[in-house]
Amino acid sequence: AQKVTQAQTEISVVEKEDVTLDCVYETRDTTYYLFWYKQPPSGELVFLIRRNSFDEQNEISGRYSWNFQKSTSSFNFTITASQVVDSAVYFCALSEANTDKLIFGTGTRLQVFP
């Protein structure tokens, strides 16, 4: 069965701190996709990144970086030098190749204080 666990319910940091959001997943499929979404206070979910199960290369995009490790079934998200605008709820999600459904974690609320 598919499952996504985001153990951190809420994280508070001060601006310019680095912060890592954890995501652990479970799946029996060998082909699957992992995602991160950001939900700011306005409510919409903004797609951040998709990672295929056969591509373990880490990715960096500006202040954002993602660490995908199949050995530990983790897909962690790090924000470097956090800013107040990073305050949002962040969701990790999983989709198996033969289904159309996104399985979301319960989300991590990040608050960045000035």
Added chain:
Amino acid sequence: EADIYQTPRYLVIGTGKKITLECSQTMGHDKMYWYQQDPGMELHLIHYSYGVNSTEKGDLSSESTVSRIRTEHFPLTLESARPSHTSQYLCASRKAGTASSYEQYFGPGTRLTVT
């Protein structure tokens, strides 16, 4: 940037009323989804569609119904609203086919309050 729209953004309505939440996308996506998000943040899939005239129930049982008469339009209807329907409703879509198109794009959501 995704072109997916939801109206209304906010709705306060009395118990027993019939409501329709609108969702439209201009990306030509075949697959569309409705999620319900409770105050605890967790997202639950309540309906999805693979294309015109295709609708399926999601993982969370819902008293709402959906229709897909046009590719771009996926409205959700509640025949008789109840306070337990108070929630945020998010619509999403994605292109069918290649693996590179697996991400879903979300609309801004409708925050529904039933009094």
